[in-house]
Amino acid sequence: MDGPALRQLLDDVRTGVVSPDDAASRLRRLPYADLGFAKVDHHRVVRQGIAEAVYGPGKTAEQCASIVAELVDGPEGSGGPVLLTRATDDQAEAALVRTPGGVRTGWTVVWNAVPQRTGRIIVITAGTGDLPVAEECSTTLEAYGFRPELLVDCGVAGVHRLLDVAGVLAEADAVVVVAGMEGALASVVGGITPAPVVAIPTSTGYGSSFEGITALLAMLSSCAAGITVVGIDNGFGAACAIARLLP
Amino acid sequence: MDGPALRQLLDDVRTGVVSPDDAASRLRRLPYADLGFAKVDHHRVVRQGIAEAVYGPGKTAEQCASIVAELVDGPEGSGGPVLLTRATDDQAEAALVRTPGGVRTGWTVVWNAVPQRTGRIIVITAGTGDLPVAEECSTTLEAYGFRPELLVDCGVAGVHRLLDVAGVLAEADAVVVVAGMEGALASVVGGITPAPVVAIPTSTGYGSSFEGITALLAMLSSCAAGITVVGIDNGFGAACAIARLLP
Amino acid sequence: MDGPALRQLLDDVRTGVVSPDDAASRLRRLPYADLGFAKVDHHRVVRQGIAEAVYGPGKTAEQCASIVAELVDGPEGSGGPVLLTRATDDQAEAALVRTPGGVRTGWTVVWNAVPQRTGRIIVITAGTGDLPVAEECSTTLEAYGFRPELLVDCGVAGVHRLLDVAGVLAEADAVVVVAGMEGALASVVGGITPAPVVAIPTSTGYGSSFEGITALLAMLSSCAAGITVVGIDNGFGAACAIARLLP
């Protein structure tokens, strides 16, 4: 309702096409559906360029199914991909039964994935334990139409494994680094590539990893300039950040 | 030395243009100058697409001046902008005397700024106290050729001030959010714009702000998907992140 | 026994109506019942204006039932609503069997709710995951005679959803903000309404939310002046704070 639409509405008021009361009402009406326990946002993809995601934890399977159904099949539609994230088996099944057509990968279900987009995106992980978070990131990127390449197990303690992929990294359009423990992979990758680097600290590791805090702090303090960071284990968020920056 | 250059070198060895010893030496020679107390990296701009920055704190004025001189006027040149950051008056003066032509803004000095680039970048701050960090970010962006717009004092407690600039934010190519205290501005901006959003938590605030930790945690936990974060007060890093993502 | 009652007691001593020994005894007698494992406080509602609540965790079902019975049906009665909070099924059932007439909502059971009071109270939540805490708050408010309105899923990433309810917020007598993750909702609401705002940080969220610490710190650092905060997930406490401030 910004810019031209607002101007048009006011013109319509002036010419009598729309009554002032209707205009006031429309100025206040907002593009979401109220399900009682949740407000479903149909225009997020327009406003933010990112898909609406339903975060599973803390919701019943029925609530998940209802919100997904509203987003995918509601009167306005979401105009973009719809994701159910961190879903349990029950939540995923309930949503897929009510709204068929979704594709499940790990703990993520995607409906209405966007057609393929260009852009070479690398998702690189330090260890095998970082795979579930990397998978959440990849699946979300695929919902946006990307075809990310996954490079696994490239921890800096075997720096030659990393150098082997240096060429690939240098030519990427964007790189997502997924690492737990001391998170040093982000710094080394950041020094190799001129591409945007989004770092995801993971809760992988034990003892002094402190559930991802060590990797988080290390990535924020990286000596490689221009690296940005998302929250611990937030594969979805990193993918959304990539979707914001690529055309 | 990756790809074609390596192939060429090996061809030269085969044809005798380059002796094996020279090739081995060149394979090991790396493009930096060793000043004794620092290794100056001439090819970072090529490798990472970002400028070489000299971080002032902990260095003598003389050391700052020497490193800057090597980067700007050394035999290989840096091939890009050179920054002296967090510089004291003494450091800035020593560097400017030895290497004239730099431009100082606040605690940052820039040599060899890149010619103007396109791309609409907004740097938005929550309060007046965030200005020094925003200025470091803007100055660094200008070194890369951008002409960032600065929107000040848009804290969410006066949300109408923020809505006033919603149109500008929605059309930006990238947005840097600079906020201390509770850092909520990042979430609200992230919900308004589809552009990439890089958030800088600042140490502005008192009491329960804990020198920026509160804003940092809040930005990492943002309910607006796809926001990325850099370290506390790291205006330079956020600018480098923008430089990585814009063409 | 402060003021007039003390004066009367001493007059009664002077006139011989009460013997000094009895007076000394009464000056020491305190209005609670000692159940052995708990001291039941019959006068809290008089002294503090708030109901006595039995906190379930760490107590046996039998202990819960005994304390509730003493408060509701004991010789002095509590003179106000009685709550059993964070009750398990076993605890709630044991108490309801022994003291019928209570009403259970979620993990809270209420006996002797106060007759309806005026006062427009809004309980607003950032996400669906904040509902259980909001419900604890609402149920406690209802025990005090209020009829709170619940506004769900108003997170700041979709700030238009929030603006839609701005009028309601501006006219409220008190607002309770329930939010996890980065807790930014409290700041935005605080900037919209002149009413008292009590913020409850919730342990909703993951990764960098740190079980509610992020929201807690953010709310304490809010740039919207005059917001007050209760402990993490403390819906009961926020309701009591509202009961203290409304007539």
Add this chain to the structure above:
Amino acid sequence: MDGPALRQLLDDVRTGVVSPDDAASRLRRLPYADLGFAKVDHHRVVRQGIAEAVYGPGKTAEQCASIVAELVDGPEGSGGPVLLTRATDDQAEAALVRTPGGVRTGWTVVWNAVPQRTGRIIVITAGTGDLPVAEECSTTLEAYGFRPELLVDCGVAGVHRLLDVAGVLAEADAVVVVAGMEGALASVVGGITPAPVVAIPTSTGYGSSFEGITALLAMLSSCAAGITVVGIDNGFGAACAIARLLP
């Protein structure tokens, strides 16, 4: 511009009194003055019921003076009290020279204090070291027209000193508890009075007080139900909270 004003504007558009362009412009025009380094908010007192405060730290004396002048003497006026908080001598003097009529108490300067309001407010401190924060709170309350009573040095280690004022506390309309170290005063006061209690943790104390964190945590965990808390040393915020809740 909510409710009747919006309706009027749209009527004016319909009747041609206001052109659509002007209406669009007015719908976007917001009641603040942009000084370049700050946006001065003239309507906060209307919107939030609280005064606009200029937080001194991080601003030059000249900036403080300019913002105060705009708020007190600007074309729209603030419609309420104006405060300069945590002001240095230089800041306070610069602002008072440019905008006479302010009254300075400690590190706070007040212009346009509201005429006296009813409401008995007690500000109670645990120790002498809490006085500066209590004074910031009292001065802010006075700007809102209250006449707070200050009770000093009532720490719980001498609980008889506290009981001496129990009657006063029980009859107050609101109580602000200011305490550092272990912050226990808030719990004891909360058990004595039925009035709203706002607790301010202070950075008073040493060693294990951890600059107010201990008192903050203790107040948030208080066993006295219905206490609310503001940030460490935030006397201004507590006063604003009181102003929100009293008529």
Add this chain to the structure above:
Amino acid sequence: MDGPALRQLLDDVRTGVVSPDDAASRLRRLPYADLGFAKVDHHRVVRQGIAEAVYGPGKTAEQCASIVAELVDGPEGSGGPVLLTRATDDQAEAALVRTPGGVRTGWTVVWNAVPQRTGRIIVITAGTGDLPVAEECSTTLEAYGFRPELLVDCGVAGVHRLLDVAGVLAEADAVVVVAGMEGALASVVGGITPAPVVAIPTSTGYGSSFEGITALLAMLSSCAAGITVVGIDNGFGAACAIARLLP
């Protein structure tokens, strides 16, 4: 072997009663039994005046039983009470089967309790949830021969409940305060009694209690001088501290 015993041993060497080799051996021999997985210390009660306790967690039932048996029935005997603490049912049963005569209370089993000692010790708790820790403390005190009095549910929010027992506290020989949440009880008790006060923070509480850290910090920062503190939930340690200070 300090003082007279050492002198005697050396005299015995001089007179030939003990050979130098035997003396060297005895100087090195130490009064414990090595069970392979544990070294059982028979002389702790002599050296430290406190019982040997076997801490259950992390040991098998068989290991617990073996260590207890060595301490109670071993060739040297322990010369004092023997405790098995934090015992599971399995551990307690295995130890009682192998070494009958122990008495179990909650998660503690005691063998060879000392005959009754004088000394009036009060164990006072803030809430019902603190009872298990208070019970560990009482049971340990009983092993040392004390007859502690338990005062339950005396939280400071109902300060009159506490004043009711002020006389008892003032005359005690030692007081143990057991409190979670904000731990304020320690400060108030410390201000009432001249006796030694040992405070035990408990992990009771929720949200901002942070598993006892809040109470711990508050007790360490107490405004009542001369209070000492033991670790979180350490009822055993507090009892040992009392045993050290009473004759």
Add this chain to the structure above:
Amino acid sequence: MDGPALRQLLDDVRTGVVSPDDAASRLRRLPYADLGFAKVDHHRVVRQGIAEAVYGPGKTAEQCASIVAELVDGPEGSGGPVLLTRATDDQAEAALVRTPGGVRTGWTVVWNAVPQRTGRIIVITAGTGDLPVAEECSTTLEAYGFRPELLVDCGVAGVHRLLDVAGVLAEADAVVVVAGMEGALASVVGGITPAPVVAIPTSTGYGSSFEGITALLAMLSSCAAGITVVGIDNGFGAACAIARLLP
């Protein structure tokens, strides 16, 4: 006013010796002097058995002098030693000029020290850097009439230095352990002596000592049972704890 005095007062009311109004007034009158900025507590030594201490930081020299004068020379007198702690030169001089007769040691000034008491107290420090805190403790103990012995520089890395004093420790009536860095001295001393051990963590050390937090945590987790702990650098508090436990 507890027990006999209360009984007497009520008898006096009954016989007309005291009027009810006077009695009510006396029941409310409490034994402190109100200086406006502080309430001076004359009966603390009676009530708690410990001296009243004036904590210097945050008070003006004049305030320190006034409070000390009231305590030492006021109409009721303090009935015990008076201390000014953490005093600056200005504070100490102002107090000594107004109330001669005090003795200054380091940052502590003592008036009215108690005549010599029996009881062998050892104050043992790990390093030279712990001396100022040990001195605060010793000076306070001397105010209570003790003659503590100071053992310096007995860190556990040279465990033979500690064993050299094992005999002294074993025979002490109480031991205060003062240690920073890793605080291990408390555990070793606690294993050597059966006496009460009060541990003071100090902020001595650097890097990973974290201003005393490391020593504090280590002492609270000590494997030597029955050690109690006071706050970081709290030499005064440890001395008060000793005064509580010795006759």
Add this chain to the structure above:
Amino acid sequence: MDGPALRQLLDDVRTGVVSPDDAASRLRRLPYADLGFAKVDHHRVVRQGIAEAVYGPGKTAEQCASIVAELVDGPEGSGGPVLLTRATDDQAEAALVRTPGGVRTGWTVVWNAVPQRTGRIIVITAGTGDLPVAEECSTTLEAYGFRPELLVDCGVAGVHRLLDVAGVLAEADAVVVVAGMEGALASVVGGITPAPVVAIPTSTGYGSSFEGITALLAMLSSCAAGITVVGIDNGFGAACAIARLLP
């Protein structure tokens, strides 16, 4: 490929034995096997002198078995011991079925242990609860060919138990100290022996041990110079550190 091998390869290019394309390929080929979900590093033992370990948690039993098989029986072999650490029963069995010959001790399985090496290594623990971590360390040391001696239950509270083994410690080639709670054992051992001391903080203990953080901080702050520390519970890491330093 460093030094002579690189020289040889380039000679081969010059003489035509190897084509430039092949050389470029070989320069990029790295000695690991890519299993898809993991890159198996065959040359770590050469490069770092330490075995390749497969960390169990977060991997399926099948993944563990595949990686172990590749390392033990792959075309290049690992050239050294192979460990599966923190293995569940399922993981250990799957790996042993597929690659027989491994030896399991606790949660560690070892294949291809190195023949016996000289070097006297002591692994000393503070309590029985530290045994599992000590066992992980011992088993790893045995994989490297050492025969470590285990000294258990030598906590500093019974310092005489420790002195009993002082001679053994003084003559060791390296000492590993395994301790939870306050971790003081590291300091005392460090003061007794001139050998390298590697300290492992364990998560043993309760309450104020904070899952090993207390011991970790204490060991890092040790007053015994020259102690080094590994992460919490990292018995494997400590053993690798020993393997690096002994010939």
Add this chain to the structure above:
Amino acid sequence: MDGPALRQLLDDVRTGVVSPDDAASRLRRLPYADLGFAKVDHHRVVRQGIAEAVYGPGKTAEQCASIVAELVDGPEGSGGPVLLTRATDDQAEAALVRTPGGVRTGWTVVWNAVPQRTGRIIVITAGTGDLPVAEECSTTLEAYGFRPELLVDCGVAGVHRLLDVAGVLAEADAVVVVAGMEGALASVVGGITPAPVVAIPTSTGYGSSFEGITALLAMLSSCAAGITVVGIDNGFGAACAIARLLP
């Protein structure tokens, strides 16, 4: 006095060469000199193999001078190098005037450096800001007779600078890694060299480096096995660790 010496002493008692009283005295006499404010340890070099160091902070210049004098020129001598660390100008001068012959480098002064030892030790730093800590480490190593090589400014963001020195690292006898910010250098170095690696986290860096905590945690969580860590900025400690492990 362990082993043969003890046997000899007891023989001497038996034969009358030494009286029992003298023997008892000698058994208790320990090889340190008591200066009143410090116990000077003459045998540490024998017992621990490391030099005695005087830590400057918190000591007067006079105390530093006295302790150094006792160690260098005392009746027993220290038998090894003596260091004064973190010395101010005043402390260094006072000690050098009283005990000439020391050599000062930065904040460290060394007397009686050991003659040259073999062993190739690399001290490698991530940035210029790490130099002071690296220098403390190098100077201490030189006191032990080593000739460490210093490699500066090898941060992982320019990983090619690091690879350039990979050969040197691979052949070292020991490597000390000195790094602040995210501390990733330790992991990369640990993956390159089979030598012992001791990592020193430094407080270099800003914002999210948190005074060295980030680097400390990262080093403790390193994915390169067998790295050990000392406390923040503890260059002295790392050097002592090296001295323990090299012959």
